Amino acid sequence: MPDNGPYSEYSDQRDPDAFWAAIRPADEPLRHRWFLPVVVAILVVSVPWYLPSAIGDRLALGLPVWTWITILCGLLLAVVTAFASLRLWRDGGTGEQAQNPERGAGGKDEA
Amino acid sequence: MNSSVPEVTFGPGALLVLGGYLVVMLGLGFLGRLHQKERSLRDFYLGGSTFGFAVLFLTLFATQYSGNTLLGFAGRSYVQGTTYIVSITFMILVITVFMIYAPRLFHLARRFGYITPTDFVYHRFGSHPLRILCVVLLCWGLANYVLEQLVAMGHGVEAISGGRMTFMQGVLLLVGVMLIYESLGGMRAVAWTDAVQGSLLLCGCAVILYTLVTADGGLAAAAEGIRTTAPEKLEAPDARGLRTWVSTLLMLGLGVALYPHAIQRIFAAKGEKSLRRSLAAMGFMPLATTLLAFLIGFIALSRFPGLSQLESDKVTIYVLGGLIDRSPVMYWLIVMVFAAVVAAIMSTADSALLSMGSMFTKDIYKNYFRREASAREMLIVGKTFAWGVMAILILMAWVSLETESSIWVLIELKLEFMVQLSPVFMLGVYWRRMPAAAVLAGMVLGTLLTLVIWCGAAFDVWATRSPWGVGAGVWGLLVNYGICVGWTVLRPAKLPPTVPA
Numbered sequence: 045m046p047d048n049g050p051y052s053e054y055s056d057q058r059d060p061d062a063f064w065a066a067i068r069p070a071d072e073p074l075r076h077r078w079f080l081p082v083v084v085a086i087l088v089v090s091v092p093w094y095l096p097s098a099i100g101d102r103l104a105l106g107l108p109v110w111t112w113i114t115i116l117c118g119l120l121l122a123v124v125t126a127f128a129s130l131r132l133w134r135d136g137g138t139g140e141q142a143q144n145p146e147r148g149a150g151g152k153d154e155a
Numbered sequence: 156m157n158s159s160v161p162e163v164t165f166g167p168g169a170l171l172v173l174g175g176y177l178v179v180m181l182g183l184g185f186l187g188r189l190h191q192k193e194r195s196l197r198d199f200y201l202g203g204s205t206f207g208f209a210v211l212f213l214t215l216f217a218t219q220y221s222g223n224t225l226l227g228f229a230g231r232s233y234v235q236g237t238t239y240i241v242s243i244t245f246m247i248l249v250i251t252v253f254m255i256y257a258p259r260l261f262h263l264a265r266r267f268g269y270i271t272p273t274d275f276v277y278h279r280f281g282s283h284p285l286r287i288l289c290v291v292l293l294c295w296g297l298a299n300y301v302l303e304q305l306v307a308m309g310h311g312v313e314a315i316s317g318g319r320m321t322f323m324q325g326v327l328l329l330v331g332v333m334l335i336y337e338s339l340g341g342m343r344a345v346a347w348t349d350a351v352q353g354s355l356l357l358c359g360c361a362v363i364l365y366t367l368v369t370a371d372g373g374l375a376a377a378a379e380g381i382r383t384t385a386p387e388k389l390e391a392p393d394a395r396g397l398r399t400w401v402s403t404l405l406m407l408g409l410g411v412a413l414y415p416h417a418i419q420r421i422f423a424a425k426g427e428k429s430l431r432r433s434l435a436a437m438g439f440m441p442l443a444t445t446l447l448a449f450l451i452g453f454i455a456l457s458r459f460p461g462l463s464q465l466e467s468d469k470v471t472i473y474v475l476g477g478l479i480d481r482s483p484v485m486y487w488l489i490v491m492v493f494a495a496v497v498a499a500i501m502s503t504a505d506s507a508l509l510s511m512g513s514m515f516t517k518d519i520y521k522n523y524f525r526r527e528a529s530a531r532e533m534l535i536v537g538k539t540f541a542w543g544v545m546a547i548l549i550l551m552a553w554v555s556l557e558t559e560s561s562i563w564v565l566i567e568l569k570l571e572f573m574v575q576l577s578p579v580f581m582l583g584v585y586w587r588r589m590p591a592a593a594v595l596a597g598m599v600l601g602t603l604l605t606l607v608i609w610c611g612a613a614f615d616v617w618a619t620r621s622p623w624g625v626g627a628g629v630w631g632l633l634v635n636y637g638i639c640v641g642w643t644v645l646r647p648a649k650l651p652p653t654v655p656a
Contacts, residue, residue: 058281064587066266072258074585083251090244091400092391101382101389106374107453110391111240118243119442125251126435133258135265135427 070136073128082124090117165479169315169490176355176494177332180501183347187340195530196270199341199537200513201423206346212433213353214346214506215420219249219411219437220356220444221300221503225496226307228445229474230467232452236381236388239449241400246441248408250434252581257421259584261430264422271510272418272580273518279583282591283522288598289576290518293415296573297507298548300414303569304504305330305552306468311500314472315493322556323549329497330545333505338538342423345505352498359495360443362488363475367450370478374450380457388456398624406628409581410574416510451475471496511544512537571609571628575601578639586643593642601635 073079092110102109192198206214232239260275269275272293277286305326312325320328336344368374381389392400411417424430448471455462455470458477462470472493479489516537521528528536575598582589608627612620620627 058278060281063263063267063278067259067263067584069258069262073254079254087244087248087404091397091404093397095391099391101386103375103378103389106376106378108237108378108389108391111237114240114244115442115446118247121244121247121251122438122442125247125254125438128251128254129431129435129438133254133427133431135258135262 069134071132071134073132076128076132079124079128079132083121086117086121086124090114090121165315165317165476165490165493166486168486169317169493170319172490172494173312173315173497176498177328179351180332180336180348183351184336184339184344187336187344187347190343191340196513196517196533197268198343199534200270200509200517201419202342202346204423205425206420206423206429207425208429208432210346210350211420211424211429212436214349214423214502215417215433215437216440217349217353217356217499217502218416218420218506219246219414219503220440221304221307221499223303223307223503224444224448225451225499226310226468226471227303228448229451229455229471230469232449233455233462233467233470234452234464236385236456237390237453238392238396238400239452241403242407242449243441243445245404245407246411246445247438248404249411250438252408252412253421253434256580256584257430257434260418260580261421261424261427263584269422270419271514271517272413272415273514276579276583277518280579280591280594282595285579285591285595285598286518286522288595289579290514292572292576292598292602293413294511294514296569297415297511298544299569300507301504301511301545302548302551302555304500304507305548306555307500308497308504309552309556310469310472311493311497314469314476315490315497323553326549326552329501330504330549333501333508334542334545337505337509337541342419342509345502345509346423348505349502352495352502355491355495355498356444359492360447362492363447363451364443366475366478366485366488367447367454370481374453377454377457381453383457384460385456395624399621399626402621402625402629405632406570406574406626409577409632410570410628413573413576413580414507415514416506419510419513508541508545512541515540571605571626571631572602574628574632575605575635577632578636582636582639588647589639589643590646590648593639593646596642597635597638600638601631603631604634605631 090113092113095110099110104112197204228239228242232242263269263275263278267274267278269278273286273289276289277283280286308329309322309326312320312329313322316325336348340347378389421430424433451471451474452467455467455474459470459473475489475492479486516533520536521533525532578589578597579594583594605627608622608630609620611617612627622630
């Protein structure tokens with residue numbers, strides 16, 4: 045699919061079969077089975093439910109030690125998200141934009 | 156006002172910077188108008204879908220990080236203490252949630268030419284009541300979102316002008332400039348101003364970070380101060396706090412990912428590469444902006460203990476204002492930071508307003524009032540609608556000032572309802588057998604449950620709007636998802652939805 049190809053505006057023209065035929069990009073993060081479990085695992089670790097009470101308000105670099113766990117989990121989640129966006133998502137359009145008949149009401153809605 | 160907070164005086168230099176900034180914004184509005192290729196909704200509301208990586212990333216960034224991030228989040232961090240570190244996780248989670256539905260939505264939008272998020276909703280489900288309910292809930296959320304920005308605008312200009320301008324004068328000045336450039340250039344002007352505003356915001360955050368970790372003993376001194384004034388705010392959350400943590404993750408992670416103006420930026424991307432790179436970069440931004448807001452609240456806890464809820468919204472102003480007299484360099488750095496705060500506020504408000512205008516004209520006016528309306532007529536209606544909504548919101552901002560409403564209350568009202576659209580997108584793009592009736596029933600009952608819990612607390616029928624530490628909106632969302640899944644399993648759609656005759 046070419047970037048910035050001309051196309052019209054959606055105008056209530058529905059063809060469910062065309063909709064579902066067109067819905068799958070060439071690749072997407074959820075098609076990779078590890079993606080969602082890894083995200084959930086990071087989130088579970090980021091919530092400080094497992095801390096021993098002895099940790100109290102002990103500090104590291106001016107912040108409580110337990111907050112660093114959450115910050116590092118945040119960094120890890122950002123890395124996984126960036127990887128998913130850059131490597132696990134491929135739209136795969138091949139220029140059908142310009143020829144596709146289901147695109148809309150037919151031509152631009154000119155003033 | 157608490158006696159320990161500094162009197163912040165920015166001097167005439169700050170007004171000069173603010174004035175120059177507003178002139179640049181107006182110039183970009185005119186430039187956007189000159190670059191308009193045609194009078195179509197796509198050109199006005201999506202900038203003709205021509206945004207490459209730099210503009211797309213900066214407009215996403217400036218839109219996502221609002222006045223609320225720099226003022227409201229810092230205030231919340233001050234009130235809640237270190238447990239508000241959850242804000243970093245939920246802002247990153249927003250981008251992770253995009254990874255679930257954005258690839259499919261972008262693919263569909265490219266092929267079928269969506270302008271608004273509700274174009275997808277009608278295309279997928281073919282239900283008029285569902286489309287109208289989605290528009291109402293999204294506009295409700297956006298209106299509160301803009302209102303929150305107006306309150307932040309008032310505080311920001313009041314601070315930067317050193318009291319020379321009142322809260323309402325600040326609101327009227329910024330709204331006036333915003334409406335002019337938005338009406339002139341639409342999304343193109345908004346995105347270009349966002350690019351300037353996003354750059355300012357990034358530089359501003361770098362300045363704040365440097366200042367916070369170097370001045371007055373940095374974080375270590377602040378932590379020791381908190382140990383003396385409010386030691387409980389250094390502790391990890393207890394059992395109820397943990398439930399609130401998870402509830403906050405769900406509500407904000409899922410809710411913010413449904414902001415219609417953010418979804419429309421997916422539609423406005425020049426191509427998939429620009430979008431994928433922009434979202435990848437956006438995932439790291441909370442580690443700069445949200446973390447900074449958290450640190451500002453953290454430092455304010457040690458320096459200005461005992462602030463009221465309303466005053467807590469101004470801790471960013473207090474913390475940075477306390478540094479302004481140290482040197483001329485510091486003065487101009489802090490002034491730049493406040494210009495960035497004002498920029499963040501305006502960029503979020505203009506995007507939300509544009510999105511509301513697009514949904515009203517495209518989804519409601521065109522479909523239910525005048526099907527034969529031309530693009531020119533719809534653009535005029537959209538702009539008129541935006542100006543009218545803004546007039547009402549300015550009045551509400553004034554009321555909120557008089558009643559001492561805190562910014563955080565406004566955010567909760569926004570997301571509690573918006574998050575009810577989550578199954579529409581998250582399940583809607585994957586589960587073909589999920590019927591419109593299931594989604595509609597889930598949304599209606601989820602929203603009603605949220606309202607009941609919220610109103611019960613507001614009228615003192617029960618003590619809290621977060622039973623068991625879980626927010627009203629999350630209870631509504633659980634019911635909502637339960638109905639969608641249960642209904643679909645028991646009575647799945649036999650055929651794809653069809654267009655009503």
